[in-house]
Amino acid sequence: MTLPTYTARALADRFGLELRGDPDLRIEGVATLGRAEPGQLAFLANTRYRGQLADSQASLVVLRLEDADAAPGAALIAKDPYTAFAKMAALFDSKPVRAPGIHPSAVIDPSARVAADAHVGPFVTVGARSVIGDGCVIGPGCVIGDDCTVGEGSELIARITLVTRVRLGRRVLVHPGAVIGADGFGLAMDSGHWIKVPQLGGVVIGDDCEIGANTTIDRGALDDTVLEEDVRLDNQIQIGHNVRIGAHTAMAGCSAAAGSARIGRYCLIGGAAGVLGHLEICDRVVITAMSLVTSSITEPGEYSSGTPLTDNRTWRKNAARFKQLDALARRVLAADKES
């Protein structure tokens, strides 16, 4: 592979940034401040790492105006250096080209339609009435069930399952092992045995969503499970049936939303956090890691549950007292009244 190179001036012009330093400087790659070598671009976004500037070998650093004087070489000035860096780094991301066409091993139902310029890899199956849109990449081992739609420009990296009635929007990116559209967990008790509640709905994923590795999104019982546009799910997230997630919300790894929960727009759900079923969370709510949402949230803001980590001996003593907390509180309140 021949790696691309860009002049500092080309980067400044392309992304509308102010350049300080040699405009003809050639940039051949990107790196962290600490690891950068000459010819590389680095960034300073978190002032915590400002101390690394002086020793960095980076030829070019994108940073805020107030940090520009401390740059070891040339500098690009950005209001949001992290976002600017993300855009520039994309230039150096040499993604494999997946040629259009259907691998001879793929098994495509006669009623399915695959766009002429889509790539369908080895060992893929596409079920009845499903549609693969223009420019899609369906990587090796994917299973597309019946009545699914993959919108144009979407990419399923490998070994992904769309079970049935799953509609992906445009430019959706799905990572390996994800399972979208499996049966929701619907059970009813009948004379001491469980019976299955049929899961007749589907899943609708909006444009520009990203679904992490081994994440699972169940299809709805009657209506659909819905992710609005630009929702970003990390790995190993579980989304129950009939959940609705608002546009631009991001959920970190191992978090979960139980059946029929509604999460607003621009929310951030921390790692391993959980949202119980049938709750509503309004827009712009942040849930910190491993917190459990047990009632609806109607005000934007940051919410948490849990207790702090301590050494185990201290924890044991405090945790034992948690069992007496109500009794202790009653004593304190009673003593207050007396005095």
Added chain:
Amino acid sequence: MTLPTYTARALADRFGLELRGDPDLRIEGVATLGRAEPGQLAFLANTRYRGQLADSQASLVVLRLEDADAAPGAALIAKDPYTAFAKMAALFDSKPVRAPGIHPSAVIDPSARVAADAHVGPFVTVGARSVIGDGCVIGPGCVIGDDCTVGEGSELIARITLVTRVRLGRRVLVHPGAVIGADGFGLAMDSGHWIKVPQLGGVVIGDDCEIGANTTIDRGALDDTVLEEDVRLDNQIQIGHNVRIGAHTAMAGCSAAAGSARIGRYCLIGGAAGVLGHLEICDRVVITAMSLVTSSITEPGEYSSGTPLTDNRTWRKNAARFKQLDALARRVLAADKES
């Protein structure tokens, strides 16, 4: 696909329900109260949704006797409307037919046996001495290892792995990405390095069990890991080696049971709840979401751990005090003694 239709009378007769209204009414599908259109059946099980009755367009609603007068059109009377609805909805679940036969791409070990009327899809492998029973459906991309048995009428949707020595009962339903029978996590320390403890047992899954997407069930170290009949596991559940789960127990998404735990019959384990290893939980225990079971439970009932969610600022203050809880309790108790 031609969708089935049923008269109201046919539904009433088939499921032993009392009908109020036109017996010749034709029902063409099922929906929620809020979304139902004329010609559809809906249900009212949770009185919280009683207010939706008046505006519902549903032609037929299954509900309790005490709600019957409020039905907007015809009504079916049931003691348990949710269970009755589940049974009726199954009539409208148009599952794809999987024709008997082995896809030419499948790789079947010569010593394996596949029933003549089983369906084995594309890109499936079946290992030595394994047996696929009558009427089974083995979907695309499944890997059945050595010495496995899939009981009659079982369905493996797609991309499921039975690693080795896994015996599924009859009518077991497994969702994509599940891994059953991988090595348990057995390690012993030997001069500063881990050595692997061989995992010589298997997994036994009873009749009518359901295993969710990306759920993992390890095989036993010496004896077997066992799920009794009618156990229902949601997605992304982790079951360690030598766990035993009693009949009719249901576990919600992301919950886990560590090695050698024993969970009783008719238990309900909430989402992301955990059970430590070697514990016993008796029958009819409910564990609420994200609770951790750290000692055996011998009495039926509902159990919980964790702290309530609050805004982050309040949480920080209270969580900091948790570290002082034992000291605070000592002060309160000392003050009580003094007074």
Added chain:
Amino acid sequence: MTLPTYTARALADRFGLELRGDPDLRIEGVATLGRAEPGQLAFLANTRYRGQLADSQASLVVLRLEDADAAPGAALIAKDPYTAFAKMAALFDSKPVRAPGIHPSAVIDPSARVAADAHVGPFVTVGARSVIGDGCVIGPGCVIGDDCTVGEGSELIARITLVTRVRLGRRVLVHPGAVIGADGFGLAMDSGHWIKVPQLGGVVIGDDCEIGANTTIDRGALDDTVLEEDVRLDNQIQIGHNVRIGAHTAMAGCSAAAGSARIGRYCLIGGAAGVLGHLEICDRVVITAMSLVTSSITEPGEYSSGTPLTDNRTWRKNAARFKQLDALARRVLAADKES
């Protein structure tokens, strides 16, 4: 299969253990004390199970010197009976032989190299410039992307994805459904939409590591995600981008480490425990199950968070008081000052 048998003397000699009893005793298998039949070897490591010794049918038991007199038959004396048992049990682990060679269905990029004695199973893909080392086993349905290396003697059981730039050391064992080298979760906000931060790093896994079923390990954003030698990961673990895990550390099922966390050597991370991003944990730290590490740990030892499980009614009362904990503490401290 013909199962191997060993004399008691052969076992004693091979593993340097003292034998008490008949040296010509033939051992045909291993079992737990409670389930062992004549001709089988069992072990006693945990004194809690000492009471099972008298009734055990095991012909040979490996145990500590102080328990030897209680053995029902012959005994092998070991300082660490569990480790000794693990080694002996491995003799009875009849793993399937995977013959060298590439299955005709496998799709190997012309630029990839596969060692002559490696086994590549059905429906495997190997991408550009990837290398499969001597004696490797790549089971059915694995997807090896571009620029990956699998070190000699490694085994990928089935349906594993190495996405791109993943380098496995020697003798690495990976269980089904694991996804190694997917994009890290890197996002930047740009005018109300997320943009993706390119993930240009890779994953480096040291010798003798084990990766559990459905575990996910993301590749680094700029530098690599690193597991040093002999790291043992159970099932459904999530490792974020740029995490580094020290040698000989073991993590139990469903635990997680967020981006750029650094975990030391010889740590034990309990089930469903979490480590926030950018933290450092020193060597020899134990985190108990479902605890959340929210700041760096600089002292070896055992750490915990969470509250104890109680019946739900008691829990509700105590949990409600947790919301008042700071207020209660203030009252207690104020009362102390007054008195």
